[in-house]
Amino acid sequence: MKFNADEIASVIQAEVEQYESQIDVREVGTVLEVGDGIARVHGLSGVMATEMVEFPNGVRGLAFNLEENSVGVIILGDYLAIEEGDEVKALGQLLSVPVGDAVIGRVLDPLGNPLDGKGPLNATESRVVEVLAPGVAEREPVAEPLQTGIKAVDAMTPIGRGQRELIIGDRKTGKTAVALDAIINQKGSGVKCFYVAVGQKDSSVAGVVQVLEEAGAMEYTTVIVSGASSPAPLQYVAPYAGTSMAEHFMWKGEHALVVYDDLSKQAQAYRQLSLLMRRPPGREAYPGDVFYCHSRLLERSVKLSSELGGGSITSLPIIETLEGEVSAYIPTNVISITDGQIYLQPDLFFAGIRPAMNVGISVSRVGGAAQVKAMKNVAGGLRLDLAAFRELEAFAQLGTDLDAATQSQLDRGYRMVELLKQPQYRPLSVVEQIMVIFAGTKGHLDKVPIADVQRWEQEFLEFIKDRRSDVAKIVDENKDKGDAFKSPDNPATQAVVEALNEFNAQFKSGGTDTAT
Amino acid sequence: MAETQHETVFDTGQQYLASVYAKALLAASEKAGETDAVLDDMQALVDDVLKQAVGFESTLVSPRVPLEAKERMLDKALQARVAPTLLKFLKVLCRRGRFDCLQAILRATRKQYNELRNRVEVLITSAEPLDAAELEATGNQLQAALGREVDLQVNVVPEVIGGLVVRVGDTVYDGSLANRLKQLRAELVTKSSHQIRSELDRFATVE
Numbered sequence: 001m002k003f004n005a006d007e008i009a010s011v012i013q014a015e016v017e018q019y020e021s022q023i024d025v026r027e028v029g030t031v032l033e034v035g036d037g038i039a040r041v042h043g044l045s046g047v048m049a050t051e052m053v054e055f056p057n058g059v060r061g062l063a064f065n066l067e068e069n070s071v072g073v074i075i076l077g078d079y080l081a082i083e084e085g086d087e088v089k090a091l092g093q094l095l096s097v098p099v100g101d102a103v104i105g106r107v108l109d110p111l112g113n114p115l116d117g118k119g120p121l122n123a124t125e126s127r128v129v130e131v132l133a134p135g136v137a138e139r140e141p142v143a144e145p146l147q148t149g150i151k152a153v154d155a156m157t158p159i160g161r162g163q164r165e166l167i168i169g170d171r172k173t174g175k176t177a178v179a180l181d182a183i184i185n186q187k188g189s190g191v192k193c194f195y196v197a198v199g200q201k202d203s204s205v206a207g208v209v210q211v212l213e214e215a216g217a218m219e220y221t222t223v224i225v226s227g228a229s230s231p232a233p234l235q236y237v238a239p240y241a242g243t244s245m246a247e248h249f250m251w252k253g254e255h256a257l258v259v260y261d262d263l264s265k266q267a268q269a270y271r272q273l274s275l276l277m278r279r280p281p282g283r284e285a286y287p288g289d290v291f292y293c294h295s296r297l298l299e300r301s302v303k304l305s306s307e308l309g310g311g312s313i314t315s316l317p318i319i320e321t322l323e324g325e326v327s328a329y330i331p332t333n334v335i336s337i338t339d340g341q342i343y344l345q346p347d348l349f350f351a352g353i354r355p356a357m358n359v360g361i362s363v364s365r366v367g368g369a370a371q372v373k374a375m376k377n378v379a380g381g382l383r384l385d386l387a388a389f390r391e392l393e394a395f396a397q398l399g400t401d402l403d404a405a406t407q408s409q410l411d412r413g414y415r416m417v418e419l420l421k422q423p424q425y426r427p428l429s430v431v432e433q434i435m436v437i438f439a440g441t442k443g444h445l446d447k448v449p450i451a452d453v454q455r456w457e458q459e460f461l462e463f464i465k466d467r468r469s470d471v472a473k474i475v476d477e478n479k480d481k482g483d484a485f486k487s488p489d490n491p492a493t494q495a496v497v498e499a500l501n502e503f504n505a506q507f508k509s510g511g512t513d514t515a516t
Numbered sequence: 517m518a519e520t521q522h523e524t525v526f527d528t529g530q531q532y533l534a535s536v537y538a539k540a541l542l543a544a545s546e547k548a549g550e551t552d553a554v555l556d557d558m559q560a561l562v563d564d565v566l567k568q569a570v571g572f573e574s575t576l577v578s579p580r581v582p583l584e585a586k587e588r589m590l591d592k593a594l595q596a597r598v599a600p601t602l603l604k605f606l607k608v609l610c611r612r613g614r615f616d617c618l619q620a621i622l623r624a625t626r627k628q629y630n631e632l633r634n635r636v637e638v639l640i641t642s643a644e645p646l647d648a649a650e651l652e653a654t655g656n657q658l659q660a661a662l663g664r665e666v667d668l669q670v671n672v673v674p675e676v677i678g679g680l681v682v683r684v685g686d687t688v689y690d691g692s693l694a695n696r697l698k699q700l701r702a703e704l705v706t707k708s709s710h711q712i713r714s715e716l717d718r719f720a721t722v723e
Contacts, residue, residue: 003720011708019700024690045686069528
């Protein structure tokens with residue numbers, strides 16, 4: 001590429017000729033001390049809470065603490081270039097981020113600066129980062145399902161558009177994987193996805209971006225990154241920035257999914273800031289308003305009323321627990337704020353049950369209303385059945401002789417557990433989920449050896465796809481009808497039973513072959 | 517503001533103390549009717565004496581020097597040279613061991629005095645020293661614009677290049693050449709880069 005210097009010079013000349021300067025009026029203060037992402041500023045007597053300020057090198061900050069003689073500023077950027085005595089300018093604006101279609105498919109920092117090397121962001125609109133959540137009159141009950149594509153979640157803890165479903169568990173239990181599957185499954189549904197990475201290793205974020213790109217999910221996803229190396233103020237702001245970007249689509253009547261990965265790191269960043277600002281520490285040294293920090297963020301996940309376009313933000317906040325300790329401060333806070341939680345357990349994870357969801361304590365408080373009707377009819381009793389199975393399983397380990405009924409309940413349970421296992425990044429459609437779970441709960445798998453259940457599922461779905469797509473079509477047409485799968489003479493039931501019988505007749509269980 | 521102490525040194529305790537002493541000094545000097553003289557003398561004392569003779573201040577601050585010696589020294593040096601109220605006040609400071617707060621007290625007194633007289637302190641920064649006529653003209657204009665009497669303080673900073681920077685309280689009215697150049701630069705960069713990005717064909721040819 002060759003640049004035409006004369007053309008560039010002519011543009012600059014035209015700008016210089018048109019340039020008119022006015023006297024610059026600004027409210028200023030002086031930096032008294034700076035460090036660890038915060039600055040204490042003298043002056044700025046008219047500055048308001050959370051107003052943006054600018055340091056001489058162009059770095060922005062937020063007025064965080066307004067004290068009698070000084071202003072505490074959190075610095076959103078490189079604080080090492082700021083010196084004692086520097087002039088600080090109040091900008092009279094609140095922090096805002098670029099929004100709109102331009103941010104889709106990009107990797108951004110919490111201020112909206114691109115990090116993916118794909119050139120500048122050509123956004124024309126921006127939105128304030130901290131806004132109050134819509135009020136009661138502007139909302140509508142959650143009624144539309146948001147499919148995650150994960151059998152265990154969609155069957156037992158269904159998520160609706162506008163819901164906040166917490167994903168909680170120890171480190172390395174597959175929390176991010178659940179959220180990523182949910183993002184990947186939004187392909188073609190028109191749901192815009194936002195993945196907010198707070199305080200994570202940049203290498204894991206790079207991995208996430210790669211996974212999303214390979215799955216073709218970056219076409220509708222924005223990744224907002226504030227890694228472990230970025231200053232605490234940026235980590236604190238990141239979830240709010242991501243929500244603002246999502247709100248833009250919500251107010252246009254579209255749907256968005258926001259994943260906060262994870263909010264425990266954000267709470268830690270907020271704790272750091274608050275302690276540096278000398279706000280009094282409370283439990284676990286978190287400041288008193290750490291609950292508000294999360295509640296005002298998650299309250300912004302809303303299903304708007306149809307008069308306002310009916311848009312929604314669904315959020316999947318992630319909390320990392322230490323040694324399964326859910327009664328720690330931040331986990332209890334976020335559990336009480338959200339509309340349910342998916343609880344992932346390391347022992348299940350290492351036993352090969354992935355997603356490692358503990359069915360007994362995972363709940364969805366509003367999603368049931370939003371579940372696909374056919375799924376509700378098929379999987380209604382699944383949660384309780386599995387809980388009963390867990391109890392029986394513990395009892396059966398004692399080696400007692402069991403009667404036939406109990407033994408068959410156990411066998412069914414083992415097969416259901418096997419059936420709910422699902423490999424990563426392979427979300428299933430609702431129709432596929434309904435058929436598979438129907439087969440499991442109605443005993444069509446009872447003759448299949450436990451070791452073959454996963455292969456059975458895979459081959460059955462292939463069979464439906466290749467040979468009996470008419471059955472899938474019938475299920476798809478009936479899935480929103482209240483009586484689907486309720487009675488044996490329901491057309492959907494009949495079609496699926498027929499297909500199952502046909503498939504089971506030809507299914508060869510390989511488990512018996514290898515065993516002999 | 518800028519002239520006495522390092523601008524970024526910030527001692528809340530000392531400031532509070534200074535404001536109490538300033539109130540007392542102001543009340544006493546108003547009663548004696550010599551506030552202007554007290555303020556001028558105090559400023560001169562800080563600028564011309566304490567800054568030149570460093571030992572003088574440290575002697576007065578030092579707890580090892582007996583009080584009588586300090587008072588004798590003050591009498592000898594300042595008697596009939598400064599306003600009587602100020603001399604008494606300095607002795608009180610010595611007696612209370614607060615002589616180290618003198619500069620803070622001067623600033624606080626000036627501030628309170630300005631409030632009392634409904635005056636406003638204005639800091640002007642220019643590239644070169646202003647002469648008396650220019651100062652007066654600037655003062656008059658500012659007075660008209662602000663609707664209050666102004667207490668002008670002048671600061672010379674060559675980096676300003678030209679024009680004036682006027683600071684009233686925490687608000688800065690920046691008409692300096694340096695700032696205009698900075699603004700021009702920022703505008704040029706954003707506008708030109710935007711234009712170049714939107715019409716890339718006009719500026720570059722692919723080879």
